[in-house]
Amino acid sequence: MSKPKHDLLNSDLCVINVGLQQFAESLAEQSVEVAHVNWEPPAELEPELEQILEELL
Amino acid sequence: MTARPQSMKSRITVRPREYHDSVRLMQVSAQVRRLDGVEEAILMMATDTNKNLLAAAGIAGREIQEAARDDLVIGVVARNADVADTAMAKAVNLLRSRTSDVRARQHVSLDTAVAAMPDASLALISIPGEYAVEETRKALRAGLNVMLFSDNVPLDDEIRLKRLAEERGLLLMGPDCGTAIIGGNGLGFANAVRSGTVGIVGASGTGIQEIAVQLHHRGLGVSHALGTGGRDLSASVGGLTMLRGIDMLAADPDTHVIVLTSKPPDRDVAARIVKRASACGKPVVVNFLGGDTVAVTRAGLVAAQTLTGAANRTVQLLRPNGRTAPASARSDNEFHRQVSEVAGLLSPKQVYLRGLFTGGTLCYEAMHVLQDHIGPVYSNIARQSGYHLGDCSRSREHTLIDMGDDLFTRGRPHPMIDPDLRNRRLLQESEESDVAVVLLDLVLGYGSHMDPAASLAETVRDARTRAAQDGRHLAVVASVCGTEQDPQGLARQKRLLADEGVVLAASNAEASRLAGMIVSTAAERTAGGASR
Secondary structure, three states, X not given: OOXXXXXXXXXXXXXXXXXXXXXXXXXXXXXXXXXXXXXXXOOOOOHHHHHHHHHHO | OOOOOOXXXXXXXXXXXXXXXXXXXXXXXXXXXXOOOEEEEEEEEOOHHHHHHHHHOOOOOHHHHHOOOOOEEEEEEEOXXXXXXXXXXXXXXXXXXXXXXXXXXXXXXXXXXXXXXXXXXXXXXXXOXXXXXXXXXXXXXXXXXXXXXXXXXXXXXXXXXXXXXXXXXXXXXXXXXXXXXEOOEEEEOEOOOOEEEEEEEEOOHHHHHHHXXXXXXXXXXXXXXXXXXXXXXXXXXXXXXXXXXXXXXXXXXXXXXXXXXXXXXXXXXXXXXXXXXXXXXXXXXXXXXXXXXXXXXXXXXXXXXXXXXXXXXXXXXXXXXOOOOOOOOOOHHXXXXXXXXXXXXXXXXXXXXXXXXXXXXXXXXXXXXXXXXHOOOEEOOOOOOOOXXXXXXXXXXXXXXXXXXXXXXXXXXXXXXXXXXXXXXXXXXXXXXXXXXXXXEEEOOEOOOOOHHHXXXXXXXXXXXXXXXXXXXXEEEEEEEOOOOOOOOHHHHHHHHHOOOOEEEOOHHHXXXXXXXXXXXXXXXXXXHXXX
């Protein structure tokens, strides 16, 4: 087991929020340092194009 | 679907590849719906489930059928064409407006956020389940602990992700983890409770919330509360997160007592949890809601049957001579007087209890408590064979519904955020002449609706008016899971409900007992009357 970067329970909570923006707002309200990721679903590709890309990569 | 007057006009706009999260879309829908003359306003991503929901609301058309799941649909129905156009323009404007005052730094991807915030210790992930696995893997590989709020994550992926977390010495809470408190900070759905010396590891969000709130009302506080997700204690996952949570709290100097809560786990997993807990060096209270307590007690741990019971046992451990009940709890005399008073208002035909819950574990706890008073009840989350509700859109005899079940939340926010579905169901139950008591929960805290009691109180008023027009008294019993420090404020939320005649209890367990005893007392009276 590798040593984690942070001791979660004994260091200042610092959060990256991916998804519901409301959760980032609640954390900010509690003075928690928070970064919000404006997540969007990946573009849907035509199955044929997806196949070609998969073969290329 | 109810028929609408011919004069009603609808407008549909499809905005290709425009994504907003479901809570934000619900908030905009609600604002547009409040406009005078607007009958319905729905903003949704065009997933197949949502297309069905739109059709059920009378919003359908070729453009919706052709929309892709990453397209946004805005549908409005209004009194006339002018109002419909105004409503559509308002929806578009609201979406365009700055979304909030959040001081959060905004990023386009997890990678850029990690690069910009090297001190980040945890990722809170709440995107649709199908995409959440990849984001969680990325976060763990970047050395972040993860709270995975998303549900609909395949079981195999959960196991793989939890093993990855374990290899890296990280904590993965979830999938389907609704609640956590780290160092006094609430994540997801969490109440503003006092900081203290009790550490909680729980497989359910509302289970953690109720225990934390009940501890708070008894003058105690929480060091940390860690969620595991609902499947963690199954045989396949093996309690990986709960075991890690126990180790973390055992090593945490601020935690003096540990509370574990879950529905009854798999037997072997329960044995593993009990073994780890009994060797952790700190007192542990175990609440496997209605599960076997013998093995727990034999291992030297403290067993509790209900969430409130877990709070009481914890008080006894930390303050052996202290009062376990909160100051606001009823005396036994008061309790029985109220049961008898409410039961006296019911007609002999009113014999059934209906419970409508936003918290799954609160529903489960109620089911367990009611067993002693009215026997088994039907439910969408029933464990007792023969009592699983087949068609969840209709109740039968005594029924408890977990409105947060996937069945009701597909494509829409959880009922703790969006009270609409439960309110509708409450009105539906009030139409049935054999219903005696409706049992409700109201969960406050970060993440929840900002004023849930307001719309619930209004619905209770309508429901009771309908019942009264039919010559019936509809008893409504509720508990509010919250503290005065919660953003919604406990006192105001309770007052709104009390003003509509809702009988309020100090905990979900007490509300369940109260409701069950009202029904059983009324039944005894009827039986007594009939035999005279």
